[in-house]
Amino acid sequence: MSSDDSENVILRSLEGGAAFYIVKPVNKDDIKSVWRYAVATKAGKSLSIKEIGGSGEPFSINEDVNSAINNEIRKYGTKEGRQSTEEDKEVEIHQPATKKQKLIWTNALHNRFLQAIHHIGLDKAVPKRILECMSVRGLAREHIASHLQKYRIFLRKVAERGGISSRRLSGRSLGSNLAPFSMLKNVHREYSPVTRASIQPGLGGSTIQALGGSSFRGLLSPNQQAPSNNYLFRSPHSQSLLFGNANSANGAGANPPSYGGVPHELTHGTSPMQMYQSQNQARSYLQNFGGPLLNRVGAVGIDQAANYRSGVGDIGITNNSLNTNNNYAGIRVTTDGHLIRSGQMQLNNNGLSNGF
DNA sequence: ATTTGAATAT
């Protein structure tokens, strides 16, 4: 039993003596197959379900499977199967369908998460409420719980040491571990909507704009959010990403409870395609978690940002907690090296270029 | 009985 489904490995295993190869995750049919095989192999000796149950199996088989096996045995009889032992080393390659897909917190999704939290209030923001508030179809409370856990860890980090360091920056030019100059150069450019994911040439077919929908969200008012939200799922069995584009017509359909936006949903991608993975997940905490909520973290002291604004035109954080459209909040440095706080900033194209 | 969230697994 292995999650490795490469034919290569399977064949080698069988050659190496394995009688059966099952690709995880195991499901009913796998069990049935095993039994069919076992029964067929034990030419003549029919095992009753009772014997099966009491034979000290290392694992228990639930009723459902039991009856399924029962039926199977009935259907196929005990010896009706094939004979050739060698051939019976059959390879079972199975449906990748049973396992849940892995949610990927894209910018759009994360922003929604932030908005929800902001809307609810950090103190009352528990998974269930966030879930309701986000109203994204296909999103489960567990998803949020997990993300929230991470988010809280981030907040804690930021709160204790009011700064964010970048691992990529070797030089601590300012005597602090805060962002050095060099990071500034792209600040402005980073606002423009960009394509952030592309399809791997040979596999997905044509190039597609997979992300970037949130780039301009910061420019919209709370109730005119970007009409397109992209969420990604990654299939557990391949490296490919499933691409889902929840693009719904404005107006029609259910609206999110309080910030009447566009209906949202998670699409379990119907068009699987291989994509490069780096972009989204390669973001740092700041990119991921920097958001309006930072307002509430005392240690960050964002409300002082205004004092430093001159020099960087696009900072726009406020301390009235209404500035929910930030895609970014973090620490910046002005041209003359002063620390500056936060503001709206879309992350860059490659997600890796600077420390954020 | 349901939900949370820390811990742990993948």
Next chain:
DNA sequence: TATATTCAAA
């Protein structure tokens, strides 16, 4: 690292 899953406690 990011996300999922588990499970004791709320």
